[in-house]
Amino acid sequence: MNRKATALDVAKLAGVSRSAVSLVLNGRGDGNVALESQQRIREAAATLNYTPNKIALSLRNRQSRIIGIVSDQVVTSPFDGNIIAGADAVAREHGFVTVVMDTELDGSRDEGAVETLLDRQVDGLMYVTVGLRPLHVPANMERVPSILANCFDDRPEAGVGAVIPDEVRGGREAAEHVMSLGHRDIAFLAGDSLTPAAPRRIEGYRDAFLRAGLPVNEARVLQVGWDIDAGFHGAMKLLDGVEGARRPTAILCANDRLAIGVVLACYRLGLSVPQDLSVMGYDDEFRVAKAMVPALSTMALPLREMGAAAMTALLGDVTQHRTQPPEGSETHRVPGGSSTETMVPCRLVVRDSTGPVPEGR
Amino acid sequence: MNRKATALDVAKLAGVSRSAVSLVLNGRGDGNVALESQQRIREAAATLNYTPNKIALSLRNRQSRIIGIVSDQVVTSPFDGNIIAGADAVAREHGFVTVVMDTELDGSRDEGAVETLLDRQVDGLMYVTVGLRPLHVPANMERVPSILANCFDDRPEAGVGAVIPDEVRGGREAAEHVMSLGHRDIAFLAGDSLTPAAPRRIEGYRDAFLRAGLPVNEARVLQVGWDIDAGFHGAMKLLDGVEGARRPTAILCANDRLAIGVVLACYRLGLSVPQDLSVMGYDDEFRVAKAMVPALSTMALPLREMGAAAMTALLGDVTQHRTQPPEGSETHRVPGGSSTETMVPCRLVVRDSTGPVPEGR
DNA sequence: TTGAAAGCGATACCAG
DNA sequence: CTGGTATCGCTTTCAA
Numbered sequence: 001m002n003r004k005a006t007a008l009d010v011a012k013l014a015g016v017s018r019s020a021v022s023l024v025l026n027g028r029g030d031g032n033v034a035l036e037s038q039q040r041i042r043e044a045a046a047t048l049n050y051t052p053n054k055i056a057l058s059l060r061n062r063q064s065r066i067i068g069i070v071s072d073q074v075v076t077s078p079f080d081g082n083i084i085a086g087a088d089a090v091a092r093e094h095g096f097v098t099v100v101m102d103t104e105l106d107g108s109r110d111e112g113a114v115e116t117l118l119d120r121q122v123d124g125l126m127y128v129t130v131g132l133r134p135l136h137v138p139a140n141m142e143r144v145p146s147i148l149a150n151c152f153d154d155r156p157e158a159g160v161g162a163v164i165p166d167e168v169r170g171g172r173e174a175a176e177h178v179m180s181l182g183h184r185d186i187a188f189l190a191g192d193s194l195t196p197a198a199p200r201r202i203e204g205y206r207d208a209f210l211r212a213g214l215p216v217n218e219a220r221v222l223q224v225g226w227d228i229d230a231g232f233h234g235a236m237k238l239l240d241g242v243e244g245a246r247r248p249t250a251i252l253c254a255n256d257r258l259a260i261g262v263v264l265a266c267y268r269l270g271l272s273v274p275q276d277l278s279v280m281g282y283d284d285e286f287r288v289a290k291a292m293v294p295a296l297s298t299m300a301l302p303l304r305e306m307g308a309a310a311m312t313a314l315l316g317d318v319t320q321h322r323t324q325p326p327e328g329s330e331t332h333r334v335p336g337g338s339s340t341e342t343m344v345p346c347r348l349v350v351r352d353s354t355g356p357v358p359e360g361r
Numbered sequence: 362m363n364r365k366a367t368a369l370d371v372a373k374l375a376g377v378s379r380s381a382v383s384l385v386l387n388g389r390g391d392g393n394v395a396l397e398s399q400q401r402i403r404e405a406a407a408t409l410n411y412t413p414n415k416i417a418l419s420l421r422n423r424q425s426r427i428i429g430i431v432s433d434q435v436v437t438s439p440f441d442g443n444i445i446a447g448a449d450a451v452a453r454e455h456g457f458v459t460v461v462m463d464t465e466l467d468g469s470r471d472e473g474a475v476e477t478l479l480d481r482q483v484d485g486l487m488y489v490t491v492g493l494r495p496l497h498v499p500a501n502m503e504r505v506p507s508i509l510a511n512c513f514d515d516r517p518e519a520g521v522g523a524v525i526p527d528e529v530r531g532g533r534e535a536a537e538h539v540m541s542l543g544h545r546d547i548a549f550l551a552g553d554s555l556t557p558a559a560p561r562r563i564e565g566y567r568d569a570f571l572r573a574g575l576p577v578n579e580a581r582v583l584q585v586g587w588d589i590d591a592g593f594h595g596a597m598k599l600l601d602g603v604e605g606a607r608r609p610t611a612i613l614c615a616n617d618r619l620a621i622g623v624v625l626a627c628y629r630l631g632l633s634v635p636q637d638l639s640v641m642g643y644d645d646e647f648r649v650a651k652a653m654v655p656a657l658s659t660m661a662l663p664l665r666e667m668g669a670a671a672m673t674a675l676l677g678d679v680t681q682h683r684t685q686p687p688e689g690s691e692t693h694r695v696p697g698g699s700s701t702e703t704m705v706p707c708r709l710v711v712r713d714s715t716g717p718v719p720e721g722r
Numbered sequence: 723t724t725g726a727a728a729g730c731g732a733t734a735c736c737a738g
Numbered sequence: 739c740t741g742g743t744a745t746c747g748c749t750t751t752c753a754a
Contacts, residue, residue: 081442121415268628
């Protein structure tokens, strides 16, 4: 627990002044400090195991190199987690650290979280949500460069930039995948209309039919919820007691857990996947989609990419911002730049739960 | 983006000195500052929306009020996530903030993470792992108060305290639960022996038989892995083509995903759960165990509690530590106090996947 | 080429 | 009861 070495300790050991230490260790030694002094300084720093105190640095530079992340719910979901992981990796590359505050779905807590983070002098702020949704951006967020990931500003003018997945396209490409296998009677088991994710995926599903010149059978679209049991009961409704020719040949699910429920229902009814019925998930949930029996074909959410893209944009803003302030001018956040909506495409993952349409259908 | 107000601004507006501001705002005003001055100071602070700069505070107090958390893999698992959530809640209550660095299972990165965190002057460190396991504690961790959650020091002397779940007891109580329903031929589908979790749960399973005065049938214990497909194939081995009377009547799984696989296999074989076979999970994974069809009986890991317990112990150490340093003494981390292993019990959750043993077994 | 000094923002001690 | 001053650790400017 010995106290860490300071620049002064290094200076003493090397027999020079603090300033010299600072210069040398920041690469501005050449042309300012004698070469032999530089050498001694570096050695001293090494033996003392010196690293500058980031807190002092932050105070001095008025820049903490901390990015605050406010999250819906990191906790229980792989979703936020992966976005944050992607963001964090980019931040780390640039010498930033992230601190995340989780509101655990208590919307009233986000103002406080932003406040705390701002008090800590974060250089930028990112708001991440588990599911795609409009966000009422906490008031103080605009005090520093900010960005939204997996959510978007609920005000029409879109004050804060956002990075979101292209759900419409995802839904469309999922449908096109099974269509390419010959399926025409395709059901869609959606989550709910509380968040825009399901509606957008459904929109994509409709687009696919439109593009293929096929009619959409609205009775095939069921909004059932998001969990395994919802998938199970939804599939039962679609399949149980329904004679073969009137059954859909493929079921698209709005997430992988629904797909588990569907497969469960199929097995219970003695149906094989994908021989009798093709099933698709959505999300490519870690340790689930790939490990299912059969392994799930699914539409992977580009979570890490979204996090990385969001952080890249944010860091751009942060560093730009930093060099800017003309000392005392009431700089308002410049619209433009990051205050746009960036759509990241989803990725089709074909595994074993989708196959050719059964003979005669 | 106007620069935040400083104590000096408040002092100016109130027409007093910085020191007065400091005293009043820290509750030490009475008896030191005139009442009317206090009033003016408070007003000034309010109108300027003043909050002290935490960075300056940290520098001054040599205490950052930041706890660093190094994690295996927050990202993709609800496991770490919940531990961290529990820890974070406690930290927040005490005015601390946590910053977590995820090594994403790259063991070589934890030294670096600890280094970064230490550079940031964290007041304490916590190491969290996804699965229970022995940990080679990174060298520098001992420079500040530290604790392990869901892992334990691999050195025999146990230098660093740890909070872990009582897996042996969990395994035993899971077995006792189905025994209480009349089951005697009980199989155990374990993960693997790479981590201590499965072996300990198996040990508990054996304990249950021992206590009940029953023999353990070692052929009923299968170490298959941790995923859905492993559960599926494990169950197939146990059930497929095996005549009724020679089948186990209950299968205990080392996690909930294995249990999903087992149920999948049962349905495929035309077996009902729990009428023909009782199935138990482990972990009580969020959005999985409860939503399964049938809802899974399981042994809940006390993740939040573990996180909370670990943070409570750590904070105790941190604050104690702080008042202690006799200025320049080579204080070594005192063994005792938190450097013990705390076992947190798991919680039996009975749902619909376990039931009375079938007639005649 | 080097060292001394001025902040960054806040606290605490100590004269006045 | 109050205000000046040193300090935390570092960077940067300015003289010597």
